[in-house]
Amino acid sequence: MTVPAPVGAGSLTARAARVDSRIARILRVGTLVSIGLLTIGVAFMAAAGRSPLDGSWPALDLGRIPGDLLALRPEGFLWLGLITMLATPLVRVAAAVIEFIAGGERRMAGLGTAVLVLIAIAVIVAQRTAAA
Amino acid sequence: MTILLVLAAAGFGAGVFGSLLGLGGGVLIVPLLTFGFGLPFREAVGVSLVCVIVTSSAAAGVYLERHLANMRLGMLLEVFTVSGALVGGLVAFLLPDRVLAGLFAILLVYTGVTMMLRGATARGDAGPVVAAEGPAGPAEAAGAFRAALGGPGYRPARLGVGIAGSLFAGMVSALLGVGGGIVKVPLMHLVMGIPLKVATATSNFMIGVTGAASAIVYLMRGGIDPLVVGPTAVGVFAGAMVGSRVAQRIELRFLRLLFAAVMALTALQMALRALG
Numbered sequence: 001m002t003v004p005a006p007v008g009a010g011s012l013t014a015r016a017a018r019v020d021s022r023i024a025r026i027l028r029v030g031t032l033v034s035i036g037l038l039t040i041g042v043a044f045m046a047a048a049g050r051s052p053l054d055g056s057w058p059a060l061d062l063g064r065i066p067g068d069l070l071a072l073r074p075e076g077f078l079w080l081g082l083i084t085m086l087a088t089p090l091v092r093v094a095a096a097v098i099e100f101i102a103g104g105e106r107r108m109a110g111l112g113t114a115v116l117v118l119i120a121i122a123v124i125v126a127q128r129t130a131a132a
Numbered sequence: 133m134t135i136l137l138v139l140a141a142a143g144f145g146a147g148v149f150g151s152l153l154g155l156g157g158g159v160l161i162v163p164l165l166t167f168g169f170g171l172p173f174r175e176a177v178g179v180s181l182v183c184v185i186v187t188s189s190a191a192a193g194v195y196l197e198r199h200l201a202n203m204r205l206g207m208l209l210e211v212f213t214v215s216g217a218l219v220g221g222l223v224a225f226l227l228p229d230r231v232l233a234g235l236f237a238i239l240l241v242y243t244g245v246t247m248m249l250r251g252a253t254a255r256g257d258a259g260p261v262v263a264a265e266g267p268a269g270p271a272e273a274a275g276a277f278r279a280a281l282g283g284p285g286y287r288p289a290r291l292g293v294g295i296a297g298s299l300f301a302g303m304v305s306a307l308l309g310v311g312g313g314i315v316k317v318p319l320m321h322l323v324m325g326i327p328l329k330v331a332t333a334t335s336n337f338m339i340g341v342t343g344a345a346s347a348i349v350y351l352m353r354g355g356i357d358p359l360v361v362g363p364t365a366v367g368v369f370a371g372a373m374v375g376s377r378v379a380q381r382i383e384l385r386f387l388r389l390l391f392a393a394v395m396a397l398t399a400l401q402m403a404l405r406a407l408g
Contacts, residue, residue: 016199016203016204017199019203020196020197020199020201020203021196021197023196023203024192024193024194024196024197025193027189027190027192027193027196027340028190028193030189031186031189031190031193031369034186035186035365035366035369038361038362038365038366039366041358041362042136042140042362042363042366045136045359045362045363046133046136049133050136050359051133051135051136052135052136052139052357052359052360052362052363053135053139053169053170053171053359053360054359056359057357057358057359058358058359059354060351060354060358074359074362075358078358078359078361078362079358081362081365082182082351082356082358082361085182085185085186085189085365086182086185086344086347086348086351087344088185088189088340088344089185089188089189089340089341089343089344090341090344092340092341093207093210093341096203096207107277108204108207111207111208111210111211112207114211115207115210115211115214115341118211118214118215118218118345119214119341119344119345119348121218122214122217122218122221122345122348122349123348123352125218125222125349126221126222126348126349126351126352126353127352129222129225129353130352130353130354
């Protein structure tokens, strides 16, 4: 039994290639920025003679990050690098959703949105269970 | 300072080794951090998840540029790996370290055996992988959607099994701090009929989002130490870059044997920890 080709399959290939390239750029830039920030944080740790295993594990406080960055404290760079790293794949999903909407691929856009909703649920559930 | 450098060097080694063997590195990083640096199992998993995202994001960019990763199939299966990761991330905080260590020992044995079998297959069959043709869907619309999830010369088969397996892969990833490629690649290639290169690239593409979902749960629950993440992730990234450049020049048969031996020894240690 043959399966009919998807509607617009002919034009999908060129557009899909363009989308792939855009998403690839997001992943590359996100990775390089986060690794850059982590490297700076590690360099400041080394300069300050701090051991990663000394037990002085700083809690995540988003409001403190700008101050830590300005004061050149390693925590600021490490947290920002870590958050950038975690955000990179999510930005990639959001960008794909926008591309799918623009291309009229509603089902794919819905799948991407579902992933983002699940991540939001993960944040809320983790926050609630951590507080409990 | 010394510990910082040793941690970065350990990450570098895991990055090189993982890249040469086609692993995300989590299966190496967790034992390194627990046995080498005395980190509690759950903390090691949190750090490993971030490292796995680093290697995945870096590699996925390259795979997409070369149009090897199937983004549409990846995004469908991601819904289920992320669901599994959400459940796994929450369950991980309910289970004792000993149970997690026991599960990790099982994963190590499975990974070691898979790696050896892959080596044997690579020697015995160097020919191109032919993708299986998936059966047509019950309705035309479903068939068209399935066709849109395919690529040149292949169409995904047994989507239901793929979805269930993705859910399991997400749970494994969140519980044990690994990318889950060791589950997803055989699932996509052998069960769903996706060509091996596409399955590997698509699995890698999915790891970033799956790992991020798990890592967010660990982060919100205070399970990720940025001071350990920094040197380890930078080391893993540098190691993966070097590994991908020297991979073509290295005899992998010896490396696979060494890897299997290391996995067996680590599995034994994990099992002993699980048994108290």
